[in-house]
Amino acid sequence: MSISSATAPRAQSQSTNLQCLAATMCFVTAIGGALAELVLAWVWFWPSTVETLVVPHLGLPIASVSLDGTTRLMGFLASMVPLGVLLYALHQAYQLFDRYRLGEVFSPEAPVRLRRIGFCMIALGVLRPLTNTALGLILTAHALPGQRILAIAISLDDYMIAAFGGLVLAIGHVMVAAASMADEHSKII
Amino acid sequence: MSITQHGVAAYQAAATRRIGPMCHVIRAAAAIWFAWTAIRSISHWVTLGAVKNSWGRYLNVDLSGLPFSHHMVAFAITLANLTIAAFVLVFIWRLFGHYLRGSIFSIESVAQMRALGWTGVTAVAADLIARPLIKSVLTAHLASPPPFAVWAEPNDILHLVMALFIVALAHVFKTGVEIADDHRQFI
Numbered sequence: 001m002s003i004s005s006a007t008a009p010r011a012q013s014q015s016t017n018l019q020c021l022a023a024t025m026c027f028v029t030a031i032g033g034a035l036a037e038l039v040l041a042w043v044w045f046w047p048s049t050v051e052t053l054v055v056p057h058l059g060l061p062i063a064s065v066s067l068d069g070t071t072r073l074m075g076f077l078a079s080m081v082p083l084g085v086l087l088y089a090l091h092q093a094y095q096l097f098d099r100y101r102l103g104e105v106f107s108p109e110a111p112v113r114l115r116r117i118g119f120c121m122i123a124l125g126v127l128r129p130l131t132n133t134a135l136g137l138i139l140t141a142h143a144l145p146g147q148r149i150l151a152i153a154i155s156l157d158d159y160m161i162a163a164f165g166g167l168v169l170a171i172g173h174v175m176v177a178a179a180s181m182a183d184e185h186s187k188i189i
Numbered sequence: 190m191s192i193t194q195h196g197v198a199a200y201q202a203a204a205t206r207r208i209g210p211m212c213h214v215i216r217a218a219a220a221i222w223f224a225w226t227a228i229r230s231i232s233h234w235v236t237l238g239a240v241k242n243s244w245g246r247y248l249n250v251d252l253s254g255l256p257f258s259h260h261m262v263a264f265a266i267t268l269a270n271l272t273i274a275a276f277v278l279v280f281i282w283r284l285f286g287h288y289l290r291g292s293i294f295s296i297e298s299v300a301q302m303r304a305l306g307w308t309g310v311t312a313v314a315a316d317l318i319a320r321p322l323i324k325s326v327l328t329a330h331l332a333s334p335p336p337f338a339v340w341a342e343p344n345d346i347l348h349l350v351m352a353l354f355i356v357a358l359a360h361v362f363k364t365g366v367e368i369a370d371d372h373r374q375f376i
Contacts, residue, residue, distance in 0.1 A: 015364065025357050159222060163215075164351050170214075170215045174288050
């Protein structure tokens, strides 16, 4: 048996496995994005869900919070800012895995998309505490003077998301650097 | 030194120069994350009063009569959970160590990346199990302890997706390395 006939089925099997995984990831990212959007709309649509889910999460006293339609709409729009960044990251992940699903393992787009995902996650880590601060202000805007709340808190989760973004960004940079150096190396040889 | 060896050494030196600072930043960020997690957890759990107050509020029960032994068991569960987080740091450190040595598209670095992803998944699973376990231990002395129930929070799902993303990326890299290897043998 020649080397080519022994390795060709292995390579084909690897590509098939990768394509299955990539198709699953495409499905997960698409469903994940749609679900995140639906859940956010559901939370802000009902005053009771805002009261039970959002207000305790922000650590606000329920007495100083207003839950009328305009406040909830403003809250929804403010929450859409980090969600918009997350949706963009999920879109990039979808595009990345779609290339792999089509069998393009060494696509030059992959590191670019990885870096975009990394930047989005870093932005998300920064936007989450800022959005929570904005939500605190929006929900207590109708309260009496002295009862309005401006709270800024950076949680371990925000840091972890930003660190994950840095990790993905670094992997993207490493891929670009490796590809360009391999290219230079092959030219020298 | 032969021309090929010299070429490989130059390649690795160039790799370290270009991506070195970023690799060091990621290693430092991971170390800070773990230190922050460990200091926060341990400083919280060593103070019995703080545990009674915060967990009592979180579970909506009165934990003023919490026995010391139950407090210690719950602390041990937290430490076990923290150990898994330590492995996440170890695998990040090793992965970027490979990159610093210029071993980028190699089976070894891919294995570290896959281990990192699966450790992340394990850490999320451990979190999901640790929370109801701690709840059971902290409320075991009560006349009517709440039932055992596993619950997920939105952040758990986000962390799980992040860990699975690394697993998927490792699989892609592994396939890429093997295909490139096959092509080299074919040529």
